[in-house]
Amino acid sequence: MTSLLGHPAGGEGIGYSFSQPTAAPVKQHGFYPYTDNGGSTLGITGSDFAILAGDTRSTSGYNINSRMVPKVFKIGGDDETGEGAHIVLSVVGFAADGNALKERLDAVVKMYKYQHGKPMSVSACAQRLSTILYQKRFFPYYVTAILSGLDEEGKGALYSYDPVGSYEREQCRAAGAAASLIMPFLDNQVNFKNQYIPGSGEGHALEQKKAEPLPQATVEQLVRDAFTSAVERHIEVGDHLQMMIITRDGIQEVFHPLKKD
Amino acid sequence: MADRYSFSLTTFSPSGKLVQIEYALNAVNQGVTALGIKEVLISTYRSPSLSKISLVTPDIGMVYAGMGPDYRVLVDKARKVSHTGYKRIYNEYPPTRILVQDVARVVQEATQSGGVRPYGVSLLIAGWDEGVEPQSEEASTEEKPTTKTGGILKGGPSLYQVDPSGSYYPWKATAIGKHATSAKTFLEKRYTEGLELEDAIHIALLTLKETIEGEMNGDTIEIGIVGPPADHLLGFEGVEGAQGPRFRTLTKEQIEDYLTNL
Amino acid sequence: MGSPFDINGGACVAMVGKDCVAIACDLRLGMQALTISNNFPKVFNYAPSTYLGLTGLATDVNTVSDLLRYKVNMYRLREERNIAPQTLANLVSSSLYEKRFGPFFVSPVLAGINETTGKPFICGFDSIGCIDFAKDFIVSGTASEQLFGTCEGLWEPDMEPEDLFETISQALLAAVDRDALSGWGAQVWIIEKDKVTQRLLKGRQD
Numbered sequence: 001m002t003s004l005l006g007h008p009a010g011g012e013g014i015g016y017s018f019s020q021p022t023a024a025p026v027k028q029h030g031f032y033p034y035t036d037n038g039g040s041t042l043g044i045t046g047s048d049f050a051i052l053a054g055d056t057r058s059t060s061g062y063n064i065n066s067r068m069v070p071k072v073f074k075i076g077g078d079d080e081t082g083e084g085a086h087i088v089l090s091v092v093g094f095a096a097d098g099n100a101l102k103e104r105l106d107a108v109v110k111m112y113k114y115q116h117g118k119p120m121s122v123s124a125c126a127q128r129l130s131t132i133l134y135q136k137r138f139f140p141y142y143v144t145a146i147l148s149g150l151d152e153e154g155k156g157a158l159y160s161y162d163p164v165g166s167y168e169r170e171q172c173r174a175a176g177a178a179a180s181l182i183m184p185f186l187d188n189q190v191n192f193k194n195q196y197i198p199g200s201g202e203g204h205a206l207e208q209k210k211a212e213p214l215p216q217a218t219v220e221q222l223v224r225d226a227f228t229s230a231v232e233r234h235i236e237v238g239d240h241l242q243m244m245i246i247t248r249d250g251i252q253e254v255f256h257p258l259k260k261d
Numbered sequence: 262m263a264d265r266y267s268f269s270l271t272t273f274s275p276s277g278k279l280v281q282i283e284y285a286l287n288a289v290n291q292g293v294t295a296l297g298i299k300e301v302l303i304s305t306y307r308s309p310s311l312s313k314i315s316l317v318t319p320d321i322g323m324v325y326a327g328m329g330p331d332y333r334v335l336v337d338k339a340r341k342v343s344h345t346g347y348k349r350i351y352n353e354y355p356p357t358r359i360l361v362q363d364v365a366r367v368v369q370e371a372t373q374s375g376g377v378r379p380y381g382v383s384l385l386i387a388g389w390d391e392g393v394e395p396q397s398e399e400a401s402t403e404e405k406p407t408t409k410t411g412g413i414l415k416g417g418p419s420l421y422q423v424d425p426s427g428s429y430y431p432w433k434a435t436a437i438g439k440h441a442t443s444a445k446t447f448l449e450k451r452y453t454e455g456l457e458l459e460d461a462i463h464i465a466l467l468t469l470k471e472t473i474e475g476e477m478n479g480d481t482i483e484i485g486i487v488g489p490p491a492d493h494l495l496g497f498e499g500v501e502g503a504q505g506p507r508f509r510t511l512t513k514e515q516i517e518d519y520l521t522n523l
Numbered sequence: 524m525g526s527p528f529d530i531n532g533g534a535c536v537a538m539v540g541k542d543c544v545a546i547a548c549d550l551r552l553g554m555q556a557l558t559i560s561n562n563f564p565k566v567f568n569y570a571p572s573t574y575l576g577l578t579g580l581a582t583d584v585n586t587v588s589d590l591l592r593y594k595v596n597m598y599r600l601r602e603e604r605n606i607a608p609q610t611l612a613n614l615v616s617s618s619l620y621e622k623r624f625g626p627f628f629v630s631p632v633l634a635g636i637n638e639t640t641g642k643p644f645i646c647g648f649d650s651i652g653c654i655d656f657a658k659d660f661i662v663s664g665t666a667s668e669q670l671f672g673t674c675e676g677l678w679e680p681d682m683e684p685e686d687l688f689e690t691i692s693q694a695l696l697a698a699v700d701r702d703a704l705s706g707w708g709a710q711v712w713i714i715e716k717d718k719v720t721q722r723l724l725k726g727r728q729d
Binding site for chain 3: 178180185193195225229
């Protein structure tokens with residue numbers, strides 16, 4: 001685990017108590033403004049919905065800062081509660097940067113609505129988020145973001161980002177501390193990777209199982225299974241599962257308990 | 262002529278003998294009688310403080326005929342090798358045969374090394390082994406075509422004798438020390454296959470009575486048995502999977518009981 | 524240079540089912556990002572129903588598997604019986620701890636059925652022999668994080684041999700596909716009492 005607060009050892013040589021002072025004492029300064037606050041996020045889309053989820057634990061090192069720091073936010077809502085929003089953003093990594101990024105995007109989406117007189121589309125918001133991230137190319141927001149909503153056709157849309165703005169639309173994505181645990185599980189259970197249709201052929205003729213959008217109940221269960229699994233094996237994940245379910249009727253936010261150990 | 266070859270152990274006599282080993286056997290044959298029947302070890306003439314029957318591992322014990330000091334050195338080495346050569350490697354105690362082989366090696370090395378003399382003892386080592394195959398009421402007769410190596414598949418008690426030369430023999434019943442020959446003749450007559458532990462103790466005591474002079478009571482003889490796990494000797498209870506020692510010595514009172522029923 | 528455990532790549536996993544166990548490994552051998560071979564099995568047989576998987580530095584995988592082959596052969600000759608999984612576990616542990624201050628860079632995984640009790644047994648080790656007794660599954664290798672995720676998500680208690688095969692295969696393939704240093708085919712052993720089935724999985728070749 002990268003410690004962002006660690007100071008590099010001063011390269012001043014062996015300090016004998018009787019040593020002669022060197023000509024010019026050199027002192028190294030370090031500035032490490034980042035912390036990894038752990039946690040994990042996960043998004044899966046369906047034909048007419050999208051689910052973005054994250055745990056609510058905040059850590060620094062082996063410390064638990066809080067058991068209730070949400071990582072998933074409604075973007076561009078009408079009021080403090082985010083009522084009326086149709087886009088959801090999850091951020092995992094350095095929580096302070098995540099918060100700042102969320103605030104920025106929220107403001108941008110609101111300004112867009114005031115100026116254009118219509119809500120920002122998810123694809124436009126996705127492009128704008130990329131720009132925001134890239135603007136800080138040499139002092140990045142230390143976060144992995146996932147943006148989600150419904151596209152122009154009403155289908156679930158999900159965009160995943162790296163800290164400097166590379167992005168891609170996907171069916172599903174896990175990010176954060178337990179991404180490496182959850183992602184292969186999703187490959188297998190959402191996109192049916194490595195699954196073949198029994199008796200469809202021999203060798204190369206064997207037919208792959210087609211990935212099709214899953215029903216909402218199935219996806220909800222997958223998300224919960226993914227997180228209970230991650231909690232079991234990753235110390236930075238736990239406490240509560242926050243889920244944002246985006247449908248044409250709006251955004252439903254639910255919390256489920258996770259193990260607190 | 263013989264004493265010309267008796268200085269160095271590593272020198273054979275022209276007749277092909279290592280006479281020091283023969284002398285060691287003489288020491289054994291003057292020693293106090295000890296006898297064993299698979300699951301019972303018995304020794305006579307207990308001295309008040311030094312017991313002749315020793316525990317080596319929880320399931321294996323031994324007794325000797327010959328020189329007491331040499332025996333105690335061997336007990337120490339047997340206990341040590343059962344850990345260094347086995348328990349510290351496999352986290353389990355050695356099977357009886359493996360321990361016997363390890364002890365026999367120690368004894369043999371004393372016949373081929375410089376500056377040492379052979380051990381003046383013969384040992385009887387008795388122990389109980391877990392079988393490879395699960396324990397069943399009746400041994401199944403059908404042979405399964407597996408890759409079994411042909412070793413101890415059944416498990417159960419076993420008895421071995423180790424001599425000063427380092428040779429070792431498995432026995433159903435045997436005796437060492439003074440009167441060993443007559444004791445063995447007696448055992449040969451009385452031993453039957455599949456003896457119960459109680460019967461074995463009885464026969465062992467009878468043999469002893471027939472062959473040795475002197476009084477037999479709880480002070481003069483010792484009995485060691487290989488029986489069911491003695492969980493009461495663990496010193497604790499309530500630990501799942503813990504098993505008491507199978508080898509244990511009988512108390513003075515228990516011996517007296519057996520003797521009155523003789 | 525990176526960790527010796529990550530130079531050659533590779534993954535291994537063992538799982539418990541109902542009266543059966545399974546062990547599986549990938550087939551890749553690499554040097555950093557360069558793949559050298561796609562036929563480097565990491566699971567070795569030490570008794571009729573006892574298997575050991577070794578991931579980590581390839582040279583140590585070879586050395587340790589050969590060393591244990593020697594030790595197990597000596598055991599069989601001395602004791603005239605096959606080594607039990609539990610006994611092998613302790614042999615592996617003590618052999619690794621012997622090199623406490625200059626360890627073999629391997630993470631072994633053991634799977635077997637005890638001939639005497641008929642009970643399945645799996646365990647894992649760190650490179651200096653600390654045994655991890657698990658009731659469900661053991662993972663190791665460069666894809667261990669991914670394997671933890673897939674196994675934790677797919678494993679369930681008391682699977683029959685056929686289900687166990689499907690589960691361990693899917694868990695391994697899904698995991699190695701998200702690890703650049705593992706993959707290139709896989710081998711799976713399903714161990715039942717008196718029956719062992721070995722299968723070769725093609726998997727992604729990239």
